[in-house]
Amino acid sequence: MALQYKQAAKVIDNVLKKKASIKTSIYQNNEIKNKKIILAIVSKTLANMNTIEDLLRDIKDFRTIKQKTMLMVMLNDYITNGKISGGGAIKSVILKNKEKIPILEKKQKEEETFKYYRLNTLRTKVFPSISNKVEPDEFIPNLYKLTPPLSLPIDTLLSQDKPSCFPAFILKPPENSICIDACAAPGNKTTHLATIMNNTGIIYAFDKDSKRAELLRTTVKNYQATNIEVICGDFLQSDIEDIRFENVTHILCDPSCSGSGILERH
Ligand SMILES: C[S@@+](CC[C@H](N)C(=O)[O-])C[C@H]1O[C@@H](n2cnc3c(N)ncnc32)[C@H](O)[C@@H]1O
Numbered sequence: 001m002a003l004q005y006k007q008a009a010k011v012i013d014n015v016l017k018k019k020a021s022i023k024t025s026i027y028q029n030n031e032i033k034n035k036k037i038i039l040a041i042v043s044k045t046l047a048n049m050n051t052i053e054d055l056l057r058d059i060k061d062f063r064t065i066k067q068k069t070m071l072m073v074m075l076n077d078y079i080t081n082g083k084i085s086g087g088g089a090i091k092s093v094i095l096k097n098k099e100k101i102p103i104l105e106k107k108q109k110e111e112e113t114f115k116y117y118r119l120n121t122l123r124t125k126v127f128p129s130i131s132n133k134v135e136p137d138e139f140i141p142n143l144y145k146l147t148p149p150l151s152l153p154i155d156t157l158l159s160q161d162k163p164s165c166f167p168a169f170i171l172k173p174p175e176n177s178i179c180i181d182a183c184a185a186p187g188n189k190t191t192h193l194a195t196i197m198n199n200t201g202i203i204y205a206f207d208k209d210s211k212r213a214e215l216l217r218t219t220v221k222n223y224q225a226t227n228i229e230v231i232c233g234d235f236l237q238s239d240i241e242d243i244r245f246e247n248v249t250h251i252l253c254d255p256s257c258s259g260s261g262i263l264e265r266h
Contacts, residue, residue: 004034005041005085007032008038008041008042008045009067010025010069011038011042012046012072015042022042026042041073041077044080045076048076048079048080048104051104055075055100055101056068059100071094074090074094078101079101114145115159116137116161116165117159118144118158118165118192119156119157120156120158121142121195122195122198122199123156124156128157130150130154132146132150133147134146140162140169143160158223160188168189168196169192171250172196175197175198175200177250178201178202178204178245178250179193179201179202179203179248179252180204180206181253181254182255183207183253183255183256184206184207184230185219186215186216187205187223189252189254190205190225190228191219191220191223191225191228193252194223194225195225200227203228203229204231204244205230206231208234210232213230213232235253
């Protein structure tokens with residue numbers, strides 16, 4: 001039985017029993033040498049858990065297997081890649097039942113290779129002509145699903161995950177609003193706010209890290225947004241009496257996080 005399955009199964013056990021997060025289970029275990037591979041296996045297995053649980057329930061032979069988490073990890077490899085590494089009893093049982101196990105649709109695999117790009121409508125209202133397969137998102141205006149690689153570098157298209165587009169979309173400040181982005185660098189959400197406000201009003205964009213604030217300035221300049229004022233400083237130490245903030249109506253706050261909730265961006 002492949003070592004990577006064993007290590008991934010142990011991590012999943014820890015996570016399901018709420019003993020530790022995915023990252024802690026992987027990064028604090030010195031026995032796991034190839035941490036990125038184990039992280040990918042664990043994330044994919046958890047993402048496919050509904051399909052896997054259906055198989056565990058429906059295929060009788062699986063009920064007799066005691067190492068359930070190991071079975072889940074190996075089943076995940078089979079349904080996503082159509083193969084299983086190593087040997088062993090669990091592999092034999094899976095292969096014995098292979099007619100009953102669907103390999104995930106090719107369409108789903110294509111879906112996973114999509115990337116989201118947001119069109120900078122402050123620079124152009126027209127989607128650039130490219131040869132990639134492009135599909136507009138059903139919720140977020142000006143967000144597109146695109147199959148990479150982009151055929152040419154396009155400065156009007158910004159790579160931005162769909163989940164990270166929701167905060168500005170939901171906050172939706174009207175034109176001419178006075179806003180604060182409390183944790184702004186590198187500026188994906190700040191520039192999204194600027195687009196929603198159609199480059200009107202003002203966004204006070206804070207970042208306490210000087211290097212990241214510089215990166216934010218570059219993003220804002222390239223984006224050609226003129227309604228963003230970058231403030232290099234700690235938002236929590238900002239002066240609430242400052243006259244600039246008197247008429248603020250909207251605040252977006254996206255503080256640093258551990259990233260432990262990100263399962264391959266699902
Ligand atoms: C998750 S990132 C923000 C990503 C950004 N919203 C975007 O969409 O591109 C968090 C940022 O918040 C900054 N930050 C954390 N605490 C802060 C504070 N108290 N005041 C200002 N910036 C802060 C960090 O330096 C970091 O650049």
